[in-house]
Amino acid sequence: MQWLVHPAGILAAGETVGHGARELDFMSMLFVFMLATFIGIGVIRRVSRLLHTPLMSLTNAISAIAVVGAIMVAGGEGYPTWIRLLGAVAMFASMTNIISGFLITNRMLKMFKTQPQPGGKP
Amino acid sequence: MTAYHVMQLAYLLACALFIFSLHWMSDPKTARNGVYAGVAAMLVAIFATWGGLHITRHWWIIIPCLLAVPPGIWLAQVPLTAVPQRTAFSHAFGGLAAGLVGTCKYFYWLSHEQEMLTAFRMTAIVAEVILGFLTLTGSLIAAGKLQEIKWIPQRPWVFQGQRAINLAGLGFAVLLGALLINSPSAGWAPFAFVVVVLLSLGFGVMMVLPIGGADMPTVISILNSFAGLSAVAMGFVLDNKVLITAGALDGSSGLILSIIMCKAMNRSFLNVLFGAFGQVKQSAAGSDGKVYKPETIEGAAQILEQASSVVIVPGYGMAVAQAQHKIRELYDQLKKRGISCRFAIHPVAGRMPGHMNVLLAEAEIPYTDLVEMDEINPDMPQADVCLVVGANDVVNPAARHDKSSPIYGMPIIDADKSRTVFAIKRSKNPGFAGIDNELYFSDRTWMLFGDAKAVIGDLVKQLSGGSGIH
Numbered sequence: 381m382q383w384l385v386h387p388a389g390i391l392a393a394g395e396t397v398g399h400g401a402r403e404l405d406f407m408s409m410l411f412v413f414m415l416a417t418f419i420g421i422g423v424i425r426r427v428s429r430l431l432h433t434p435l436m437s438l439t440n441a442i443s444a445i446a447v448v449g450a451i452m453v454a455g456g457e458g459y460p461t462w463i464r465l466l467g468a469v470a471m472f473a474s475m476t477n478i479i480s481g482f483l484i485t486n487r488m489l490k491m492f493k494t495q496p497q498p499g500g501k502p
Numbered sequence: 503m504t505a506y507h508v509m510q511l512a513y514l515l516a517c518a519l520f521i522f523s524l525h526w527m528s529d530p531k532t533a534r535n536g537v538y539a540g541v542a543a544m545l546v547a548i549f550a551t552w553g554g555l556h557i558t559r560h561w562w563i564i565i566p567c568l569l570a571v572p573p574g575i576w577l578a579q580v581p582l583t584a585v586p587q588r589t590a591f592s593h594a595f596g597g598l599a600a601g602l603v604g605t606c607k608y609f610y611w612l613s614h615e616q617e618m619l620t621a622f623r624m625t626a627i628v629a630e631v632i633l634g635f636l637t638l639t640g641s642l643i644a645a646g647k648l649q650e651i652k653w654i655p656q657r658p659w660v661f662q663g664q665r666a667i668n669l670a671g672l673g674f675a676v677l678l679g680a681l682l683i684n685s686p687s688a689g690w691a692p693f694a695f696v697v698v699v700l701l702s703l704g705f706g707v708m709m710v711l712p713i714g715g716a717d718m719p720t721v722i723s724i725l726n727s728f729a730g731l732s733a734v735a736m737g738f739v740l741d742n743k744v745l746i747t748a749g750a751l752d753g754s755s756g757l758i759l760s761i762i763m764c765k766a767m768n769r770s771f772l773n774v775l776f777g778a779f780g781q782v783k784q785s786a787a788g789s790d791g792k793v794y795k796p797e798t799i800e801g802a803a804q805i806l807e808q809a810s811s812v813v814i815v816p817g818y819g820m821a822v823a824q825a826q827h828k829i830r831e832l833y834d835q836l837k838k839r840g841i842s843c844r845f846a847i848h849p850v851a852g853r854m855p856g857h858m859n860v861l862l863a864e865a866e867i868p869y870t871d872l873v874e875m876d877e878i879n880p881d882m883p884q885a886d887v888c889l890v891v892g893a894n895d896v897v898n899p900a901a902r903h904d905k906s907s908p909i910y911g912m913p914i915i916d917a918d919k920s921r922t923v924f925a926i927k928r929s930k931n932p933g934f935a936g937i938d939n940e941l942y943f944s945d946r947t948w949m950l951f952g953d954a955k956a957v958i959g960d961l962v963k964q965l966s967g968g969s970g971i972h
Contacts, residue, residue, distance in 0.1 A: 409738055412750075413734055413750050416747040416750035421757070421758060424755045424758045426525075427528055428530060430863075432762075433585060433854060438540060439755040440592045442520055443748065443749060444596060446599040446600050446603060446732075447544075448548070448744065448745055449736045452740065455552070455559045460613075463610055464562055469602055470606075471563060471567065472566040472567075474595070475567050476573050478574070479574025480575070480576075480588070483574070484578040494870055
């Protein structure tokens with residue numbers, strides 16, 4: 381079971397199985413990338429043009445998925461302190477994006493209404 | 503099932519939720535579900551990583567998270583006119599995170615497990631670091647320009663041979679990157695890595711400095727795409743599919759938005775990035791011999807009252823003057839009289855995609871009256887009055903016929919085809935792109951000089967006080 385969780389916090393499933401398996405895994409990553417890009421293009425094309433600003437702040441928050449990498453580096457075992465510190469900065473940066481991105485998207489979307497509301501109350 | 507499998511299944515769920523999150527943005531009615539799905543996906547991904555991997559230093563994660571709460575909340579409270587610079591600023595943070603993680607992994611593997619630095623992984627690391635760090639500085643400069651910070655030039659900053667220097671810098675970074683991929687653990691490699699980082703930081707600055715304010719919507723979209731792609735590269739480095747998927751979604755979103763922005767300006771990516779727009783260039787149809795025809799508030803109000811259909815064209819000037827709430831009052835006044843009032847939204851109006859929609863929605867104007875350029879243009883000849891508020895290049899008819907104009911070929915809102923045009927303008931200077939606007943000299947156009955907020959406020963006063971009295 382040692383290959384399941386690498387001591388450095390890296391998933392190394394393919395690494396120790398041999399050269400062939402590793403190449404295969406890289407290929408599957410390229411496939412994921414290609415398919416996800418096409419799904420992204422398909423989905424984004426249909427996003428209402430009204431919502432392009434909230435869309436951008438939402439994707440901003442989504443791209444803060446980089447937090448996953450930051451967690452590995454900041455919290456993983458065996459990293460020297462200076463690397464851990466850089467990881468903590470990355471953690472801070474992506475967490476800020478997650479919090480502000482989702483909050484401001486929600487705030488903007490609340491404003492889109494069909495009917496004018498006298499008095500400002502829904 | 504092992505912890506590894508649980509984690510991968512959680513990632514799978516997170517990917518599906520991210521896709522749903524964007525899918526729900528297709529309609530303003532379901533869009534808020536998109537935010538909830540996004541939050542859920544993010545929490546699933548965070549806790550799956552935290553619990554699924556060998557994470558032991560919890561405080562190193564918790565403390566940065568806590569520190570991120572105040573700036574996160576603060577950045578979400580900015581006024582909506584400041585959303586473009588907030589967005590650019592977040593792209594900078596996204597790039598920083600990606601660049602830092604790439605740097606960390608490289609130096610960790612270099613000193614602990616050199617066999618991990620395979621050619622494939624090194625390629626991903628180099629891509630991640632170049633994209634991440636150029637996004638960082640490029641976005642910071644863009645944010646600074648949008649915030650109008652004094653020491654960052656607002657007008658495009660250009661000099662002889664700039665393109666060559668920029669390309670040489672990027673080329674050198676890529677070349678060093680290729681050498682690193684070839685021999686990642688040579689004695690000179692750490693230094694080369696640092697040089698690649700510095701070159702990327704420099705290239706980001708040099709890339710955005712020559713770009714003017716009118717091109718900001720495209721630049722922000724491109725930087726959005728870069729931030730996503732750097733997350734994808736990180737996914738390749740860390741063998742993590744949720745990073746690849748979410749990053750690819752973000753990358754394609756930025757790509758589509760940039761394409762829309764470029765089309766709306768009739769320009770190509772490369773043209774935006776390397777051909778500085780907005781050098782002040784007098785076009786052939788200059789202002790010589792032509793005069794503005796000013797109109798009084800009273801006169802304009804009378805014509806508005808007698809109209810049966812009014813189209814308002816908002817532009818960046820509306821955001822600067824914070825006129826959206828006054829426009830809402832004008833909208834109410836017109837609606838009260840049974841006058842149809844709609845808004846014509848050009849894709850590049852404002853400083854980021856969709857900027858005008860958000861500002862008008864903030865003023866509680868129903869989104870059903872916000873109409874895109876392509877949909878409203880066929881109706882423009884039937885419009886009695888077209889009121890241009892702080893828009894300039896997007897209504898300039900020179901784009902249709904004047905081949906010498908820098909905006910030639912750009913699709914515009916056909917304001918000049920409406921029966922009467924009122925243009926609110928702060929001063930007699932040309933707009934951001936430094937181009938004279940033919941529309942202002944047309945026979946049907948009357949100018950209302952003054953601050954947009956004040957002028958519209960006066961119009962509203964005239965309409966509410968003077969109704970019925972002629």
